[in-house]
Amino acid sequence: MTAHAVVLGAGIAGLLAAAALADSAHHVTIVERDQLPDSPSPRRGIPQGPHLHSVLSKGWQTIEELVPGVLDDLVAVGAQVLDDAKLGARMHLQNGPYGFNRTDDLTDPAALAHYLVTRPQLEYVLRRRVTDRSAVTVADGQDVGEFVVCRPGRISGVTVTDRQTGTTRVLDAELIVDASGRATRTPLLLEQLGYPRPPQRTFRARGVYYSQHLAIGDQNAFPERLVLVIPSGGTGRGGLIACERGTWTLTIATRDDDAKRAPESLTDMLTRAESFMPAHVAAAIRDARALSDIAVYRYPGGTWHRYDRAAHLPDGLLVVGDALCCLDPIHGQGITMAARHVHALRQHLGAHGLGNPQAFYRSLTEIIAPVWATNKPPAPRRHTSITERAQRRALRWTQHQILAAAGDDIVITEQLVRIVNMIDSPRRLFDPRILARVAAHHARRALPSRSI
Ligand SMILES: Cc1cc2nc3c(=O)[nH]c(=O)nc-3n(C[C@H](O)[C@H](O)[C@H](O)COP(=O)(O)OP(=O)(O)OC[C@H]3O[C@@H](n4cnc5c(N)ncnc54)[C@H](O)[C@@H]3O)c2cc1C
Structure with missing residues (x-):
């Protein structure tokens, strides 16, 4: 049993990692920069929070395996569940010019179950479940500083600074899991310790999301609860998703060369949505009421830190979630992949204990490579x-x-x-x-x- 494990970041990857580690460590500390809200509300460290989040079925299954009971909790807070045979009528998925059969029955709808909630609500429910475990503590309002090394080849702790008091202390740990998302500093911190910087692969997407939280007058005027449209070009993308307690999120996704036409009001949002939404849904949401301002999120593209190709890595440190590989959000794979990374982490700790980080990253490469291939644009001719x-x-x-x-x-x-x-x-x-x-x-x- 590990005495103390530290997880950097209290996003979805960090919470799932803490749940997995709580089975094999006496004590797990989650270090988070934000002061965590005592309600499901957006926060600074998760700028993607107000935007449409739709988790893949594999993601829901893996999250439930790692944190049993969380799906029931989501239903209890009003998440909508799509798990009936007529899934096609509830979900409008459009990929380029192609649609799906929307009328006939699926043979195994339970395998494709979807839980529709906002990102802050999902995180809040997950956080409550994970921090209920007696082994888990959250240290919020703390900035991660540097890794501490007591003997060569092994990270033995991390410095954290209280954002309010400025006090810095060392957290000793036998294992540190970096789940700090796109802002990860691990490549830099490793370099400062004399390790070669791990190679990284990137692709450019220049994506922009505009999202608004809505109330829709007569939501029973149409059967769809999830609309996702991804044409092959950069514009006319977006979606509409039902969320907890009868609210909705509308997202317009585009490329930043289109930024001059940024929507500035709900009327602009609804007009833009007409270009991709099925006509009967666009008509039914015309009288929607805004529950929030329009949130904007720009992202340059994706990055995969190739720790699997690093010449040397210290023991006692593993990286998961967006900190390892962040994808184009338009495909809605990030949370599912974070859950799969943590599932692999649990298996790795069972098989290898705290050593052999290369084996961990090699096992993840098999999971990440096919998904990465579908995210990055094809190589030029x-x-x-x-x-x-x-x-x-x-x-x-x-x-x-x-x-x-x-x-x-x-x-x-x-x-x-x-x-x-x-x-x-x-x-x-x-x-x-x-x-x-x-x-x-x-x-x-x-x-x-x-x-x-
Ligand atoms: C616009 C947008 C839409 C998306 N839509 C979807 C979707 O539909 N479906 C889907 O599955 N995924 C989606 N994603 C991706 C998804 O949000 C992430 O992949 C997923 O949440 C996993 O993130 P994470 O936990 O690894 O990192 P994050 O969510 O970024 O969490 C990192 C945490 O670490 C903390 N942190 C960072 N630096 C420090 C530090 N120095 N010290 C202490 N704490 C620190 C942050 O405050 C934060 O709490 C979307 C992403 C974006 C940007």
């Missing part, structure tokens, strides 16, 4: 061989055929939605059963035109 280009074209063509067939085939729709929600591996798309249905769909469509 000049950087790819003729064979790669041909393979990519063939893959794209097959994907288009599958997506086009999903519009009226519920079996293909269910398989795609399971893959997007990380329940099944993307390889399942190329299952002969699915490909046969895709071929049958296109053959049916070709028949009438031949008979003309």
Whole structure:
């Protein structure tokens, strides 16, 4: 059993990490820069808080596995649950020109269950569950300073400074888990200790989110509780999500070259939403009432700190969540990936104890690499061989055929939605059963035109 573990950051990754560590450590301290509110409200350290958050089904399942009971808590505070066979009518998902079958029944809707809540509410419910554990303490209003090294090759503590009094103290720890998000200072702190800076991979997205919390007059005028639209271009993206206690979040997502047209009022937000929202939903929300100002969030792109490729790493320090790999939020994968990192952390501690950080990052690479590949824009033509280009074209063509067939085939729709929600591996798309249905769909469509 570890005597003391310290988690840096009380966001979703930090709370989940503390829950996982509470099983194997006598004492876990979560260090957080913000003074944490005693209510589910937005805070400075989580600027993404007011924006639309939709967690994938795999994320909900993993969160519940790490913190049992949290889904019931969410329902108790008024989260909406989507878990019925007619999921297609409740969720409007549009990827480029392709939609899904929205009328037929799913065979396994429970596997695709979604809980709809705001990001602050999710964090608050999670924090209550995690800090109820007797082993867990939160030290909020504290800034993380530097790592402390008592013997070579091992981090043995961290300095923290109280933001109000300016007092600095050392927290000794056998394990430190950095879950401090995009602002992580671990690469810099390692460099200061003489370790080579871990390589990093990045992509540019220049994304901007505009979001507003709303009350909608007659929310039963339409069945959808989640609308997510991601066309292939940079504009006309966004979504609408039902949240706890009958409130809603509307998000317009764009690229910052479009920033001159920033929405300045609810009327602007609703007008922009008309460009991507199904017409009947756009009409039903026309009389919505604003419950907040418009929140704006700009992000440059994604970063993956490749600790798996670092030549030397000290024992006693592991990195999870956005601090390890932050993605393009438009795909709604961040919380699910943070939960999967922590799940891997729990397995790693069981198998390797506190040592062998390289093995931890190698196990995560298998989880992160396929998701990273779908986030980053394709490499420019000049950087790819003729064979790669041909393979990519063939893959794209097959994907288009599958997506086009999903519009009226519920079996293909269910398989795609399971893959997007990380329940099944993307390889399942190329299952002969699915490909046969895709071929049958296109053959049916070709028949009438031949008979003309
Ligand atoms: C606009 C936007 C929309 C998103 N939408 C979705 C979505 O729909 N679905 C989804 O799954 N994900 C979404 N994400 C991603 C998701 O929010 C994160 O991936 C997820 O919350 C995991 O974050 P984290 O806990 O690793 O880091 P964070 O949430 O950034 O938490 C880091 C914590 O560390 C604290 N901290 C930072 N530095 C220090 C320091 N020096 N000392 C002490 N404490 C410190 C911060 O105050 C904060 O509390 C979105 C992100 C953005 C930006």
